[in-house]
Amino acid sequence: MSTRDKVIAIIAEQAVLDPSDVSEDSTLEELGIDSLGLVESIFAIEEEFDISIPFNANEPSQSDFDISNVAAIIAGIDKLIAAQS
């Protein structure tokens, strides 16, 4: 599975949706993912890709990790994976 497919699978599971219902321009809010669901998604992504995401739940908008929509999350993860290798 590609990074994109893996991320969408994680987000879809959190949102209790079918992966086909999650598009790249979906926002987490639109998908019904609340603040607890968000930190749980971040945890699942870190576990899946063995990366550390610079996300601070106190001030999500001030983090270096863009969560404005699914595409931004995928791009951020690609960057973190590239930086690691």
Next chain:
Amino acid sequence: MKRVVITGAGTINSLGHSVPETLDAMREGRCGIGQLDFRDVERLAIQIGGQVRGFEAEGRFNRQQISLYDRFTQFTLTAAEEAVRQAGLEFHGELAARSGVVLGTAGGGVSTWDDNYRSVYEDGKNRVHPFVVPKLMNNAAASHVSMQYNLKGPSFTVSTACASSNHAMGLAFQLVRSGAAPVMVTGGSESMLCFGGVKAWEGLRVMSKDACRPFSANRNGMVQGEGAGIFVFEEYEHARKRGAEILAEVVGSAMTSDASDIVMPSKQGAARAMAGALADAGINGDAVGYINAHGTGTAANDKTECAAVADVFGPHADELMISSTKSMHGHLIGGTGAVELLACIMALRDGVIAPTIGYEEPDPECALDVVPNEAREARVDVALSNAFAFGGLNAVLALRRI
């Protein structure tokens, strides 16, 4: 002062997944203690306990709930569902705003601590699930009950080791009696039957390797159990007006501290708690027909408790019945008083006294009527429930037939 009655009861423990199943087991003198079953159990010196069997969280809670509910919270919500359903109450408006939940637990989310310590220490992982803290905190169960039933009044968790539930129910009683709350959901829960939970208890060397035999001369220690007991305490007029079925009346409670030793019980502390509960209820000792003993099956507790009963009741100590249901469900630590209150309700309501099973040899230092091995039919008007915790913190409740 208001009168306080019990209008709902729920439980899950090694004897059953409901109140009727549990009371049937107590009536039949059935033992819920057996071989423990969990990871690394073979590394334990103590391998028996009153484990809840056949409980599948998956069928009962959704994935998100399971990620937030430790086993002690799962037990609590399961028992609370039965209790609130029986009470037939729904909490809206003023009733919701003033009603609360006070629960006891000694360890809270012990298996959540255990699993995650294992993950970071043994497996070397550097990341834990984000819900570890909200899952393991001692007040998690009380908070989830408050959310489930819309209880917005006084709500908190009490932690006094083996007396946690009795302290919680004593406080709930006082809140309803004083008029501060019309209804309180109360009781307690414990789930320590995991590798770390049992290993810690092993260290004290007070655990039996074969059975819990309270008051029997050949007793050799306590056996842990797990589960929850939850009750709805309601102001009497409130219950009467809506035609609720009343299981029993809570008439008194008392709490004392030994202020002497961190583990050894004190006869005076226990006696003052029992006498205090009677005084609080305005009831003479002669009226008490049954005591659900703390009765852990340790040498120290049982003889101290019997001596305290003799001191408080004088000659009437030989007339009353006193049994320890820990012989059947094990010691639920912070949840124990709640499950044991069911035996008091059964005595008052059904006229059936739960036995002390595993009783093999009389002990001259425990020469009371401990209802050995078989349940007994008897009319009881007043019952006491004892809990004497490590740390010397004691709490006793007095119940009356209604």
